[in-house]
Amino acid sequence: MYRYDNYDQTLVDERVTQFRDQMNRYLDGRLGEEEFRPLRLQNGLYIQKYAPMLRIAIPYGMLSSDQLRRLASIARRYDRGYGHFSTRQNLQLNWPAIETVPDILGELAEVQMHAIQTSGNCIRNTTSDQFAGIAADEVEDPRPWCELIRQWSTLHPEFAFLPRKFKIAVTGAAADRAAIQVHDIGLRLWRDAEGEVRVRVLAGGGLGRTPMIGDVVRDDLPWKHLLTYLEACVRVYNQFGRRDNKFKARIKILVKALGIEEFRRRVDAEWEHLKDGPQTLTPAAVEAAKTHFPEPERRPVSEAAIAAYEQKRQDDRALARFVTNNVTDHKVAGYKAVTLSLKRRELAPGDVTSDQMEAVADLAERFSFGEVRVTHEQNLVLSDVPVDQLEALWQALDDLGMANPTVGTLNDIICCPGGDFCGLANAVSIPIAQALQERFEDLDFLYDLGPLDLNISGCMNACGHHHVGHIGILGVDKKGEEYYQVSLGGNSTDDASLGKILGPSFYREDVPDVIDKVLKVYVESRHDDERFLDTYRRIGIKPFKERVYA
Numbered sequence: 001m002y003r004y005d006n007y008d009q010t011l012v013d014e015r016v017t018q019f020r021d022q023m024n025r026y027l028d029g030r031l032g033e034e035e036f037r038p039l040r041l042q043n044g045l046y047i048q049k050y051a052p053m054l055r056i057a058i059p060y061g062m063l064s065s066d067q068l069r070r071l072a073s074i075a076r077r078y079d080r081g082y083g084h085f086s087t088r089q090n091l092q093l094n095w096p097a098i099e100t101v102p103d104i105l106g107e108l109a110e111v112q113m114h115a116i117q118t119s120g121n122c123i124r125n126t127t128s129d130q131f132a133g134i135a136a137d138e139v140e141d142p143r144p145w146c147e148l149i150r151q152w153s154t155l156h157p158e159f160a161f162l163p164r165k166f167k168i169a170v171t172g173a174a175a176d177r178a179a180i181q182v183h184d185i186g187l188r189l190w191r192d193a194e195g196e197v198r199v200r201v202l203a204g205g206g207l208g209r210t211p212m213i214g215d216v217v218r219d220d221l222p223w224k225h226l227l228t229y230l231e232a233c234v235r236v237y238n239q240f241g242r243r244d245n246k247f248k249a250r251i252k253i254l255v256k257a258l259g260i261e262e263f264r265r266r267v268d269a270e271w272e273h274l275k276d277g278p279q280t281l282t283p284a285a286v287e288a289a290k291t292h293f294p295e296p297e298r299r300p301v302s303e304a305a306i307a308a309y310e311q312k313r314q315d316d317r318a319l320a321r322f323v324t325n326n327v328t329d330h331k332v333a334g335y336k337a338v339t340l341s342l343k344r345r346e347l348a349p350g351d352v353t354s355d356q357m358e359a360v361a362d363l364a365e366r367f368s369f370g371e372v373r374v375t376h377e378q379n380l381v382l383s384d385v386p387v388d389q390l391e392a393l394w395q396a397l398d399d400l401g402m403a404n405p406t407v408g409t410l411n412d413i414i415c416c417p418g419g420d421f422c423g424l425a426n427a428v429s430i431p432i433a434q435a436l437q438e439r440f441e442d443l444d445f446l447y448d449l450g451p452l453d454l455n456i457s458g459c460m461n462a463c464g465h466h467h468v469g470h471i472g473i474l475g476v477d478k479k480g481e482e483y484y485q486v487s488l489g490g491n492s493t494d495d496a497s498l499g500k501i502l503g504p505s506f507y508r509e510d511v512p513d514v515i516d517k518v519l520k521v522y523v524e525s526r527h528d529d530e531r532f533l534d535t536y537r538r539i540g541i542k543p544f545k546e547r548v549y550a
Contacts, residue, residue: 301334427475
């Protein structure tokens with residue numbers, strides 16, 4: 001679990017005091033709207049369609065039970081009794097009164113939390129694999145490296161007003177679960193033949209209005225140069241990124257315009273001024289970062305207990321379904337990571353009530369050393385569950401309505417808040433997700449389909465990551481009416497791809513029928529054990545288009 005030191009706490013406390021003064025001056029009329037806007041954004045405060053929205057940082061997706069209880073309390077007292085977990089592992093409050101935000105930030109600081117740089121044209125909070133530090137396929141724990149990036153980027157005076165927002169993701173596992181290819185900068189940690197950590201650096205990825213897959217800028221960066229090379233990349237972007245058009249201001253546009261070879265040349269030229277300088281990492285600095293993430297004191301789980309768990313899984317079909325979809329292998333024998341589904345029709349995907357947050361905090365203390373993770377798929381994870389306690393946890397989750405054995409299936413929908421909340425949205429997205437969940441709720445059908453990512457965005461900003469859904473749905477506006485565009489073939493993992501638009505958009509009420517036709521083509525065309533994405537890539541978009549528009 002991440003732990004603050006005195007420097008962290010002082011910085012966050014002083015930031016609260018600073019923003020409280022800025023808020024008071026704004027409310028008194030001594031700061032104008034344009035002056036206040038960048039100040040509030042870099043403290044996570046938006047003005048949405050109906051009310052302010054506060055985005056709270058959850059570094060590396062990690063929460064303690066105490067922090068989750070504080071979020072529950074804040075949501076109950078300052079909001080409407082729930083929060084929304086986003087695809088970037090943050091929590092958003094959709095209804096706080098603007099004058100209460102400094103008080104909220106003050107309460108967050110008491111439990112080592114903040115909203116610093118969760119918005120604005122700056123380096124946003126770094127994200128990683130939700131199973132970082134526990135994944136069975138991990139080569140290197142990315143969390144200490146993320147922490148080094150946080151220390152470097154937080155309140156960095158040179159990068160406070162970049163051309164546009166800037167997002168960094170890091171993975172250290174064999175399988176990419178951090179979507180590094182669709183970030184402004186993506187980092188993959190790997191080891192050479194001597195066992196030394198090296199870094200593959202990608203730049204120019206991103207979704208939104210102009211989606212792009214990142215290009216490799218450097219394949220084998222020595223670990224000690226991580227921060228200086230990142231600084232060179234961001235300096236080139238800060239100097240040459242467009243500021244005349246916000247739709248063309250992201251680094252992906254710069255990389256595309258220059259070409260990866262020229263971008264690499266400019267980065268290397270800038271790096272010459274930084275390489276081997278004072279920000280060069282040392283073994284001591286890396287070890288210090290690792291101390292922020294101490295291992296829990298896990299008790300040994302006996303071979304007999306593991307065998308009993310495997311037998312119970314074979315004997316109980318309902319438990320087996322839950323384990324297959326919601327339970328992930330752990331680096332320590334006898335332990336598992338368990339995903340708690342936040343996908344229920346009565347709530348928007350990613351929403352969780354204050355009561356549920358408090359209940360999950362209790363479960364985390366009972367079953368998982370008081371630790372909770374937030375996933376990119378808008379679910380929660382208990383990271384360290386002994387297998388001899390897994391059945392009891394499953395039963396407790398069922399009582400909370402969080403044991404839906406549908407993680408990774410069609411019903412595990414990623415969805416932005418859409419037109420119900422966001423002033424930028426062209427269309428609602430939550431009702432589309434709920435209609436699809438209702439239409440495709442049969443578990444046998446979901447399991448027969450196999451792994452399938454369905455992502456929904458209410459506008460081209462792509463907060464629902466529709467471009468990289470196996471099936472993506474985008475809300476569009478046609479002369480004041482809401483329509484929905486469907487794309488196929490996206491993917492955010494190692495073989496990342498952007499979805500292709502199926503054709504003309506559809507009325508809202510037609511979307512479930514359209515998705516049904518797409519699924520029928522897949523079922524009729526697939527080979528044995530072939531995933532939707534594999535079938536799509538083999539047969540192409542034409543058969544889907546012919547069926548849908550027949």
